[in-house]
Amino acid sequence: MRFDGVWFRYARRAPWALREAAATVAPGQTVVVLGPNGAGKSTLLQLAAGVLRPVRGAVRDRPRTVGWVPERFPADQPFTALGYLRAMARLRDAPPSAADDWIDRLGLAEHTGTPLAALSKGTAQKVGLAQALLTPPGLLVLDEPWEGLDARARTLVPQIVAEVTGAGGAVLVSDHRGEIAGLPDATHWSVTAGTLQVEAAVPAASRPETDEVVVEIAVPRTAADDAVVRLRESGHRVLGVREIKDFEVRDEHPFAAREEDRR
Numbered sequence: 258m259r260f261d262g263v264w265f266r267y268a269r270r271a272p273w274a275l276r277e278a279a280a281t282v283a284p285g286q287t288v289v290v291l292g293p294n295g296a297g298k299s300t301l302l303q304l305a306a307g308v309l310r311p312v313r314g315a316v317r318d319r320p321r322t323v324g325w326v327p328e329r330f331p332a333d334q335p336f337t338a339l340g341y342l343r344a345m346a347r348l349r350d351a352p353p354s355a356a357d358d359w360i361d362r363l364g365l366a367e368h369t370g371t372p373l374a375a376l377s378k379g380t381a382q383k384v385g386l387a388q389a390l391l392t393p394p395g396l397l398v399l400d401e402p403w404e405g406l407d408a409r410a411r412t413l414v415p416q417i418v419a420e421v422t423g424a425g426g427a428v429l430v431s432d433h434r435g436e437i438a439g440l441p442d443a444t445h446w447s448v449t450a451g452t453l454q455v456e457a458a459v460p461a462a463s464r465p466e467t468d469e470v471v472v473e474i475a476v477p478r479t480a481a482d483d484a485v486v487r488l489r490e491s492g493h494r495v496l497g498v499r500e501i502k503d504f505e506v507r508d509e510h511p512f513a514a515r516e517e518d519r520r
């Protein structure tokens with residue numbers, strides 16, 4: 258898909274929100290769109306998804322199936338979460354099981370009967386994410402997908418991105434907090450005051466993964482979000498968040514095992 262000299266403004270006399278954007282996204286590519294508040298990231302993503310049309314220039318060769326996750330899921334609709342996802346699955350010629358699979362994976366099962374308007378912001382965001390993935394997207398566009406998500410769902414986002422790109426889809430994701438900026442092989446697009454600049458991809462080989470070890474820690478559920486943010490701020494990679502019941506506890510204490518070794 259190609260941005261071919263794209264200009265956009267929201268009204269005839271309004272300032273340009275995006276000026277002469279030129280860039281290409283290849284199948285299987287991840288693009289992280291970075292930039293300060295108001296720079297034009299959402300505008301760029303909506304142009305990519307086809308939600309907005311360029312005032313000048315064109316977006317060419319957009320894949321047929323586009324998954325679009327807006328910054329805020331429009332929950333003001335007269336459906337339950339399940340009713341909405343099943344209806345979206347029908348519209349997209351996906352089997353009803355596609356809705357069920359994402360409900361399960363995103364932990365939405367207890368909210369299926371809840372009207373969309375009564376969902377919390379984070380749960381509504383999950384419904385927004387699920388609807389975009391009902392059919393495998395050739396282009397997935399995620400606008401700040403972490404906003405409002407709990408720590409466990411947040412760690413799913415990079416996995417989903419990897420699955421989509423692994424299947425040959427392209428992903429565009431905006432990220433003003435740098436949560437996904439460390440994704441290997443992601444190209445960075447930087448938007449500043451309506452101007453797009455394409456930066457080089459970060460090669461996977463530059464990560465010193467062989468020198469890393471995994472440290473598993475347990476924190477109270479209510480402190481999980483904060484712990485993830487603080488660990489990332491300290492330069493650590495957070496690989497996942499899971500329920501303590503899913504954690505395999507060994508019968509023996511590791512130090513006890515060492516005692517035996519000594520004997």
Ligand SMILES: Nc1ncnc2c1ncn2[C@@H]1O[C@H](COP(=O)(O)OP(=O)(O)OP(=O)(O)O)[C@@H](O)[C@H]1O
Pocket residue numbers: 267274292293294295296297298299300301433
């Ligand atoms: N619906 C709209 N009508 C008029 N102006 C808009 C609209 N949406 C965005 N703008 C303006 O376009 C410019 C770019 O906004 P945009 O939302 O694309 O920025 P952003 O980088 O995504 O910001 P944020 O990180 O705060 O979401 C801003 O000046 C904004 O005020």
